[in-house]
Amino acid sequence: MKLLDGRKIKKEILEGLREELKTLEKLTLVVIQVGSFDASNLYIESKRKMAEFVGIHFKYLHLSISISERELLEIIDRLNVDDKVTGLMVQIPLPSHIHEKTIQNRILPTKDVDGLCAINMGLLVCEDSSALVSPTAQGIVDILDYYHIDIAGRYVVIVGRSNLVGKSVFSLLLNRDATVTVCHSRTQNLNEYTKKADILIVAVGKAKMIKGEDVKENAVVIDVGIHKDCFGKICGDVDFDSVKDKVAYITPVPGGIGQMTVANLAKNIVKAYFLGKKTGR
Numbered sequence: 001m002k003l004l005d006g007r008k009i010k011k012e013i014l015e016g017l018r019e020e021l022k023t024l025e026k027l028t029l030v031v032i033q034v035g036s037f038d039a040s041n042l043y044i045e046s047k048r049k050m051a052e053f054v055g056i057h058f059k060y061l062h063l064s065i066s067i068s069e070r071e072l073l074e075i076i077d078r079l080n081v082d083d084k085v086t087g088l089m090v091q092i093p094l095p096s097h098i099h100e101k102t103i104q105n106r107i108l109p110t111k112d113v114d115g116l117c118a119i120n121m122g123l124l125v126c127e128d129s130s131a132l133v134s135p136t137a138q139g140i141v142d143i144l145d146y147y148h149i150d151i152a153g154r155y156v157v158i159v160g161r162s163n164l165v166g167k168s169v170f171s172l173l174l175n176r177d178a179t180v181t182v183c184h185s186r187t188q189n190l191n192e193y194t195k196k197a198d199i200l201i202v203a204v205g206k207a208k209m210i211k212g213e214d215v216k217e218n219a220v221v222i223d224v225g226i227h228k229d230c231f232g233k234i235c236g237d238v239d240f241d242s243v244k245d246k247v248a249y250i251t252p253v254p255g256g257i258g259q260m261t262v263a264n265l266a267k268n269i270v271k272a273y274f275l276g277k278k279t280g281r
């Protein structure tokens with residue numbers, strides 16, 4: 001079994017971007033958080049560190065949990081027209097009185113560095129190179145490419161159908177000629193699919209749900225989940241210990257897709273800068 005090392009790839013990507021960014025004007029990433037969720041705080045901290053490393057200005061707007069949807073939309077509208085803002089993202093989860101998709105769709109597509117607005121999702125499906133694509137989904141494809149793992153013609157099973165992961169990586173891999181099945185909480189007999197996958201991508205948000213008996217011999221396993229187990233140790237959606245001796249490649253948690261996500265967020269901010277220049281926004 002070989003570990004797919006996201007940390008090493010992130011370092012290479014960020015070092016390259018740090019050089020490129022020296023030649024550009026200062027870019028700004030704005031991250032909005034409503035209320036406070038422990039997991040979100042960790043993600044925000046990793047984005048702040050990434051921005052500091054590559055030389056992007058990081059602006060964090062921490063808003064009260066009682067802010068209304070209308071007030072949040074007004075803040076987004078102001079940031080959308082602010083020339084100094086290159087990339088804008090709203091950390092999820094949001095409190096239940098705020099509709100996630102309404103917020104995501106309000107962000108100007110050329111500043112939507114999370115790639116979650118309907119326009120960017122549509123551009124992705126249509127294979128339009130101007131799409132800003134979910135950094136997590138792109139990170140999955142990039143890690144496969146880095147290790148020269150064939151995609152075309154392979155059977156890929158994705159467990160989880162969120163826009164952020166499942167649906168975005170489905171489009172990317174279909175566009176790369178994989179045969180792709182997407183499973184979700186209503187899929188019957190899940191492991192009849194997972195056991196057939198050449199490449200298995202798991203993004204369910206359930207610690208250690210996928211076990212050794214659920215994977216095919218010599219499969220490639222991409223574990224997107226991040227959790228703390230009952231001993232406080234970080235783990236993924238895949239039960240690493242029961243899977244590791246059976247598979248050809250696996251992403252570790254931590255050190256796998258989380259690292260690729262941060263690296264691709266940085267790439268998206270640079271892409272957003274050039275898209276903004278091109279479209280005048």
Ligand code: NDP
Nearest residue numbers: 136160161162165184185203204205224225226257258261
């Ligand atoms: P969501 O909660 O948005 O989606 C989870 C998906 O899993 C849903 O489609 C759900 O199905 C499906 N699901 C849940 N339970 C089962 C089950 N028992 N069998 C089959 N499918 C199931 O999560 P995200 O996609 O946002 O994130 C998934 C995981 O990845 C989380 O642990 C999250 O923390 C992590 N994550 C990690 C990132 C990183 O950088 N490494 C980035 C983003 C997320 P249904 O649609 O039917 O409800």
